[in-house]
Amino acid sequence: MFGAGGGTSSYQEIEETDCVLLWGSNARETHPIFFHHLLQGVRRGARLFAIDPRRSSSARWAEIWAGLDVGSDVALSNTMAREILAAGLEHREFVEHATSGFEEYRAHVESWTLERGERETGVPAAVIREIAHAFARAERAMICWTLGITEHHNAVDNVLALINLALLTGHVGRYGSGLNPLRGQNNVQGGGDMGALPDRLPGFQHVENAPLREKFERAWGVAVPPRKGWHLTEMFEAMERGELRALYVIGENPMRSEADQHRTRRLLEGLDCLVVQDIFLTATAEVADVVLPAAAGWCESEGTVTSSERRVQRVRRALPPPPGARDDLEILFDLARRLGRDWGEADPERVWNEVRTLSPVHAGMSYARLEAEGGLRWPCYDEQHPGELFLHSRFWERPVVGPRAPFQCLEHSPPVDRLDEEFPLRLTTGRRLEEYNTGVQTGVYRSPVRRGETLDLSPEDALRLGVAEGERVRIRSRRGEVVAPVHVDESLRPGLTFMTFHFPEQVATNVLTIDAHDPKSGTAEFKATAIRVDRLEAS
Amino acid sequence: MTTDPIWFTPPPRSPRVPEAPPERPRERVALTVDGEPVEVAKGATLLDACRAAGREIPTLCYLETLTPVNACRICVVEVEGARVLAPACSRRAEPGMVVASESERVRTARKVVLELLASAVDLSTAPGLAELMARYGARPERFGAAAATVAQPAKVDNELYLRDYGKCVLCYKCVEACGTDAQNTFAIAVAGRGFDAGISTEHDVPLPDSACVYCGNCIAVCPTGALMAKPEHDLRAAGRWDESRQTRTDTICAFCGVGCAITLHVQDDRIVKATSPFENPTTRGNLCVKGRFGFEFVHGRG
Amino acid sequence: MDLRFQGNRPSAEERAAIDEVLGPPLGAWDGGERDPERDGRVGFGGLPAAARRDLLLPALHAAQDRAGWVSPGALEYICRRLSVPPAEAWGVVTFYHLLATEPRPPVVAHVCDDLACRLAGAERLCQRLVRELGPAGAPAAGGRSTWLRSPCLGECDRAPAALLTAAGAAPRSAVLSPIHSEEALVAALTRPESFPARARFTEASEEELRRSVPQIGRPDLLLLSRVGVVDPGRLEAYRASGGYRALARAIELGPERVIEDKVVSKLVGRGGAAFPTGRKWEAVAKAEARPKYVVCNADESEPGTFKDRVLLEHDPFAIVEAMTIAAFACGCERGFVYLRGEYPLAHERLADAIAQARAAGLLGEDVAGAGFRFDIEIRRGAGAYICGEETALFNSIEGRRGEPRSKPPFPVEVGLFGQPTVVNNVETLANVPAILLNGGASYAALGTAGSTGHKLFCVSGRVERPGLFEVPFGATLGELLALAGGVAGGRALQAVLLGGAAGVFVGPEAIDLPLTFEGTRAAGATLGSGVVMVFDEDADLGDALARIASFFRHESCGQCVPCRVGTVRQEELLARLRAGRPEGTVQSELATYRELAQAMRDASICGLGQTAASALESALARFGAVAVSPSITGGRG
The missing domain is CATH 3.40.50.740 (Rossmann fold)
Structure with missing residues (x-):
């Protein structure tokens, strides 16, 4: 960000931060050793908030988990920003010295009241308020994210939405504060x-x-x-x-x-x-x-x-x-x-x-x-340079060194694959701890917890569809269909379903997903597919 | 994938190198070890002080990356004026302390501790224990052939590692690694009391029914081989485990983007074990299930 | 936390009993009914959800009291409610011997077979129970009752004793002591429905109390002055007898002078470690960390000790007042009494006293209108001697295994919940009001120079009148035995166990030993918790030593090697000597034992391991190897 394509903070800083927003990331399973550092921070008193449609194993470590609707991240960010401003919790000094476009941004988010935020994201207003205040008030705070932010048709906007929050509160360019995308693969x-x-x-x-x-x-x-x-x-x-x-x-x-x-x-x-x-x-x-x-x-x-x-x-x-x-x-x-x-x-x-x-x-x-x-x-400019612990400290120089960081006015844009009567369920995808990507490398070792691909359903949806744990069902999207066994998962709410893509030979999950992608990053919207689920004999 | 605002020119170099807030300089503590003056930073332990003085203090339940539980008591030293011996691994150095690291009392305590352990626990795969027993003249047989032991069948309930609690000295390291010191999974804890205490899942359920996520961080810290990766165990059982023919190469794990340092133990061109260096700042010796056990795919090709 | 559960469900009764302690759940994520709208959007987790871990033991008690055991369903529900990892909760529940992890009949008799009760025929009683009801732990009365052996129940003044517990909708515990007629115990187990609804199976009559505390009513008592004289159930009676004048005085003096007075009094702890109380208070008062705690150690479990029970049963307000004074002096807002699980009457009376004090504004937001906040909670132990060790006690309150912590840091810096903590024994606290009212200097004038004030002694075993005696420091062993009527039946004295299982044996030559800290120290003995247990010429010393060895094996927490394995080796070695089958020679066994004892004393984490060899070592030193063998001593048991 800001011209340098990497997370701003070091692992050691997350152990010494005061507040972490884990946004669209199940780092507990996808980045287990990073999560060790995060938990050290939590044990030292950092407040952890998880923003994720599912109450994942990561979200269970959070003081508050906010289960937003898939693809409503910009709406949530705008609402948090508006609340921070309304409460006067923005970092005035940082905003004035190091950013640009603030007045337009302020005007842009003005309509994003807590009530509107609740309506658009599904997260209760009081919860949005609590998280916004905690983030803004923290001495040090970080936002960490993974593909829950970037595998959307508006991936770049989602990232910019997180950057806006960091700029508004001055949580970037300082020790223990920063913006950190967790990389999914080793290089x-x-x-x-x-x-x-x-x-x-x-x-x-x-x-x-x-x-x-x-x-x-x-x-x-x-x-x-x-x-x-x-x-x-x-x-x-x-x-x-x-x-x-x-x-x-x-x-x-x-x-x-x-x-x-x-x-x-x-x-x-x-x-x-x-x-x-x-x-x-x-x-x-x-x-x-x-x-x-x-x-x-x-x-x-x-x-x-x-x-x-x-x-x-x-x-x-x-x-x-x-x-x-x-x-x-x-x-x-x-x-x-x-x-x-x-x-x-x-x-x-x-x-x-x-x-x-x-x-x-x-x-x-x-x-x-x-x-x-x-x-x-990096950056490590010469043989004597120790390498930078965190990026963008220049924003805290007075006057600021280099260009100011711009606020971006962002519109909420729900997922492309709309829900309707025919495809009423939202499918989101992700990884599991013991597997990796398409399973080519992890399919070999004998994991005691491997259970193959499943369609994870909320208990309520399973009941409504009349399907039981392990029962194979037909899953259809506007692009294709697959058959997979059901797993009932209480971390899901009615209307929300989950699959991985670890077992393509068993279930080709990506037959279902949409190639709608972000024009800037090119990342496809793996996180939001509209599906229907039918019992095999009924369909 | 880039998700950054497209900036045409690279950001300017920060005029100052970003640093962590400076730590308050730690006072120094002066004490003597075996008559020799030593200085350590405030907060350092007697173990640190003894090591600074070049003394080799045996440890069993101690590991730099874990909170000291000082349960094994093998590291006890004598502090002048103290009623009892002090565990070097956790006792903080205080100004003016006079420490004897190998006095007669210390040697007796270490000898008896070793005898107690050796008379109760199978130490056959515990590295360095035989040498220690010799060093302190331990004679566990004097407690009699009928001495109670913790002998029990090894628990083999999954494909990745086994738990042979007949070799367990109850050092708590695995519990700490599974718990607050690293993994925070809490699949195991000490259960029961006294001589009957042991490491257990809830209701002693098999590991696959427990919270275990098979990170193997417990194996990494086990000092006796009570916890062992299945491939290593199988090779040992077949008489084919030969550390003299193994190379160890440090590299970076292939899975995810955290960048975990991983040491590959290779014997006959096959990876037989994966560990991580305890001094590595990213892992502190820990890995996840993929890093520790996921290497097998390398051999599934060709 | 991302905990994994097995899917065990509690019964409706268990759930209700647990909710009684914990309050209702917030939602599905902490064990309640799932509301998909709420629980699908918000979850409160992480460490804040686990912040009530200290309610683990109370919740386990609730489950045990309701169902007679902690079922997997109840345990899992508690884990969900408190966000405790199931493996850790399992580690906790298996630590405490009053908690059962296998189904157990609702009515259980915990029959004491410890030292004093053995001297009063407990073993014969147990043999009879085996004959009539089956072996210990076997279901009797059609599965409605069972009996178990128990370590000392703190009823040595009326041995033998049993604690009966009845699980159910209205759980009850009651102590049966002395067991005048074995019929009563057998009847209680064969007809569990006859279980009484009060804390003593048979209410101790005034006469019985007078027998246990023969000094009742004497004017020179400091600690026992209200016992048997003032109604322990009425705050007004307590006040009428001078109660709460000390608190008023403390408020008048202010914290600093209260502590100063305590230092001047030279009061030292009565729990066994004899640490100066004033210095302890001073350290906590000076500590900057907040909050700070007062803990009353009422986990009286040292075999042969019953003094704290008598104080709590018969003068509970004094302890409440003393804790309040400590809190005022040291700046603590919260107090805990960690009370033995085996003391139902003390629990009942203390809880009642706390409630009355609270209602009268003597506890709460503004104590006695003096502008400070303080309140007290009782935490019930669950059958673990080690929890009398102060740091193990903290762990137990915090909902962890009662394993002692390494010291330093000491509780005055890092105590309960990691905060500065004053922890005082019941008897120590009982001295506090007297010191305030009479002044530290006048207290210091009592007793000897090295041991000021009065001391309670628990005299038990083969004496004419086992009971609790208050004497100024300086009285000799012989004088104390005279108070108790001398050796029973006029028989000759064989040995006296001073200080309990963790203490030492002395022989008849010690009859002139002054019972002071300095006197016993000089004689290589200890006062410990004030146990004076008498073994007459007929008593089987070897049997007592075996019981002590078994006690320590049973009560070792298992944390450190010297104690965990050492207590086992000690018991084995003693058994070999008693059986006349030494490993090598008797001499080589004794050499081994000396090293073992030294290593246990030198290298164990806490006082339990450090003193576990003390009694046997002293017996061997004083009486030689013959002490352990009944055939040589000719004792008849």
């Missing part, structure tokens, strides 16, 4: 750091910023396309239009992980050329023209990854890859050679040192320091 952060984004070069340097781009062109001796590229969802749209004809997939399984699976299969199968580089013969690899077996990055190769606290850490080779599988780096270097460019020896430290020359925020992170110091947090 999502590092991928972004390295420019695996349609608009960025390594170090979050915008590809359309000519002086920055030219720096790379000089170093690489090639022209870099001056316009930002497509994100994943745009790529599929380009396939739809026939503009994208070849795809090189490294370590992704879109055949299983993308929304609206029928469409994904059609588009991938329709490509002229599909290359898949993976450690497994995934469902996507099965339809590929070329499969490049790869070494497992975390234990069969050398390199670095970046964690959710921006810490760059070394991964190391503990054992050789199976016969035929090769290091990603070697494959890419070989491919370059075949395409006529010799990059020299495929040495990870050499590649890393090149990153350090081009990305100022990584410049100080030599391998030697990464080894000796157990990793470093």
